[in-house]
Amino acid sequence: MSDLFNKAWRRYKNSVYKDCHDNVARYYDKIQKEKFDYVIIGEVWNHYTSDNIINKLGDARSEALSRQRIEVVMRKAMGIIIKSGAKPVIIKTIYIAPKEYVPCFYQNVKLRAHNKDASCERGVWNGDGSDWFNQLFKQLKTEYPSLIIIDPKRVQCSGKNCVTEIDGIPIYQ
Secondary structure, three states, X not given: OOOOEXXXXXXXOOOOOXXXXXXXXXXXXXXXXXXXXXXXEEOOHHHHOOOOEEXXXXXXXXXXXXXXXXXXXXXXXXXXXXXXXXXXXXXXOOOOOOOOHHHXXXXXXXXXXXXXXXXXXXXXXXXXXXXXXXXXXXXHHHHOOOOEEEOOHHHHEEOOEEEXXXXXXXXXX
């Protein structure tokens, strides 16, 4: 998504997050020059649901404009990936760790308890939090049938409960 910048106003005063932008431009170059079977795009998609998405400094900002800009670059990405001969893969956001998970996890580590009582193991899931992205992914799948969409929550969550570790191994960094 090299045509976009995430304008994180608190962190980058009067500037943009250029490192991410430049990395994506390098990835596009690699996709076009090298032969890949699949190109995987994964994000914490909810980070892109605000008015922070711009094409250049000074752009008007609104959530609606951010969504338009994301749609344009997602379609551009699909085109570049498919033209290269690769299949595009979108990984939806994993279940985000509950706020109490990190303190609970570290408390168990300090006590060498290894989460014996499973107190850190599950969280309650109330949906993705972004129906807009789900709709966008469905539209992209219709427009680009070779697109593969992977939802980690299909493995991570059952009903309203989501695991935060598998076989005692935390799934968060």
